[in-house]
Amino acid sequence: MATFLSVKGVKRMLAEEYFHFKQTLENKGILFSYCGQVSESLLAALGETLRRRMAQESTDVNTTRRVFSVFVELVQNVIRYGAEEEAEAAQEALHEGIVVVGHREERYFVVCANLVETREVPRLKERLERLNGMNRDELKLYYMEKLRNGPEDTSLGATVGLIEIMRRATLPVNFDFHDIGNGMTFFCIQVNI
Numbered sequence: 698m699a700t701f702l703s704v705k706g707v708k709r710m711l712a713e714e715y716f717h718f719k720q721t722l723e724n725k726g727i728l729f730s731y732c733g734q735v736s737e738s739l740l741a742a743l744g745e746t747l748r749r750r751m752a753q754e755s756t757d758v759n760t761t762r763r764v765f766s767v768f769v770e771l772v773q774n775v776i777r778y779g780a781e782e783e784a785e786a787a788q789e790a791l792h793e794g795i796v797v798v799g800h801r802e803e804r805y806f807v808v809c810a811n812l813v814e815t816r817e818v819p820r821l822k823e824r825l826e827r828l829n830g831m832n833r834d835e836l837k838l839y840y841m842e843k844l845r846n847g848p849e850d851t852s853l854g855a856t857v858g859l860i861e862i863m864r865r866a867t868l869p870v871n872f873d874f875h876d877i878g879n880g881m882t883f884f885c886i887q888v889n890i
Contacts, residue, residue: 726801728754734791735779740772747798754800763865763890764798764805770858771809771886772796779811780881804867810885818874818882825872825886828863836864862888 722730729747747768751761772794779792794811813821831839840860863870871887 726799729798732795734793735775767807767865767888770862775811780814805890808887812881813884815880815882829869
């Protein structure tokens with residue numbers, strides 16, 4: 698018995714629909730993608746899968762380390778700082794996010810997206826713009842300064858995650874925000890390595 702999925706009034710067989718979805722991902726250079734709830738244990742499993750996939754691609758060790766490091770930092774940010782809509786937060790739901798790793802035009806890219814509280818957007822945007830404006834030497838000095846001064850009051854880590862991400866990027870980091878209402882904003886960041 699065939700199962701049908703209706704998309705914009707067009708009925709397609711389930712296998713055909715997801716085959717086209719798979720092709721779309723491959724055409725965009727996507728090697729790995731995940732969408733859903735994240736936790737530290739899931740991060741470890743996803744990280745191992747990513748390492749294996751990059752080994753299959755014969756990626757050099759230094760590039761693999763940089764991609765993996767950015768991947769881990771971004772997913773940890775979802776785990777630590779992601780926000781959920783109030784109904785879900787009341788149930789202490791795991792934070793949800795999207796993480797994508799791909800290869801295009803001689804570079805790897807890691808994209809991560811999740812909900813953040815809208816009131817946090819100006820501070821996050823200012824921080825990202827400031828870091829994007831720094832060169833490698835400035836990022837290194839800033840990193841050392843942050844390590845010496847300890848974490849910020851609102852930080853759940855060492856306050857160096859975004860700096861680490863910027864230090865591993867080979868191009869300025871792309872980021873964007875989409876206000877979805879109810880005090881929530883969908884935040885997306887792309888790092889090219």
